[in-house]
Amino acid sequence: MAEAAIDFTGIVVSRQNFREHDALVRFLTSQYGFKTFIARGLKRPKAKLAGVTLPFTLGDYVGVVRAAGLSQLRTAKGTQLFRQPMENIVTNAYATYIFDLIRAAFPEGQAIPRWYDIGKAVLLGMDRGLDPAILANIVEIQLLPAFGVAPQLRVCAICGRDDRPMDYSEGAGGLICNRHWAQEPYRFHASAKAIYYLRRFSVVNINQVQSINVNVQTKAELRTIIDRIYSDTVGTYPRSKRFIDSLGQWNQDFKPLKPRNASNGEQSK
Ligand SMILES: [Zn+2]
Incomplete structure (x- = not known):
């Protein structure tokens, strides 16, 4: 039959x-x-x-x-x-990595409608000219719970306050406010800007992002922080990430291809 x-x-x-x-x-x-x-x-x-x-x-x-x-x-x-991921080698490398990472988190055949929506938002975002390194960071942070790692990125993991300068500590399981810095020698010593973006990336809806302008220094710091979280607590390192590391693109400003016309993408049959 x-x-x-x-x-x-x-x-x-x-x-x-x-x-x-x-x-x-x-x-x-x-x-x-x-x-x-x-x-x-x-x-x-x-x-x-x-x-x-x-x-x-x-x-x-x-x-x-x-x-x-x-x-x-x-x-x-x-x-x-989607023109950007198809024609721009850097964007293509990030798109490959982003979908490899999502695939590493979920077995084939498991329905993941939310991640389909996020994957689609990533491609649309790339075609809007968003920096693919930052899109990768957003996906990396939002995927952490799927890998069984759910760092506290909203308030201080120790006392629950959110009104003080924060740092990140793997030992404490996320953000810690400056009242506990002395007792956490292995905290990341992250900049206030990097912490700001980590918190924002954990909740942002990519569809609502019109532009992201993270300076190269903070971009490099975010790359280092997220690599450390992944290598210490997730342990997943898709092959496509190696190519990205070799590009060193997170260390540079991203320049998207010039839009060919005003519309996103092209229709074909
Ligand atoms: Zn605290």
Whole structure:
């Protein structure tokens, strides 16, 4: 009996060759979380699926979705391309890393509609010209609870106050106000600006961010702080992060590609 194909909405997060003429396309879907689809004949000339399965395409697709094993991609109904992550190597590297990190936090097939929404907001944000290093920071901070690490980033982890200068302490489990600094020798000695952004990133809705201007010094400090939190308490380091580290882009101002026109993305069939 033939399995029924159904409609789904998703973001292509990776594509790799499979067998002689096929490809494996991994999506972050809005309904089923991460799912890997076999796209038959994708490598044949004029394959219709080739243009609609480029990484960081968002769209409505039709396929046979299986609970386990490979699903099967049939066709696309309408897709949107994002110019920044496709054409800018730095933005592309960050988009790859961001979706790798989300994937590290959730098993394939687990429905994660909130993270689909955040992934979509990241791509839209990139096309608005937001700094991808900062978008990565926001995702890294908001993903911490999914990795079983939920640092206190709202108030002092020790006394609950929020009206004093703060620092970050892994021993205390998050922010600590300056009344306890003397008893926390391994606190991060973070700048007030970096602490401000850590707190803001933990609650910000990317869809509502119009611009983020973090100076290069604070950007580098945030990178160091978040790397330390990840290496000490999460232990996940996707391969794509290594490429980002080699770019050293967090140490520079980000310059997006000039918008080609006023609209975000392009429609294709
Ligand atoms: Zn305190």
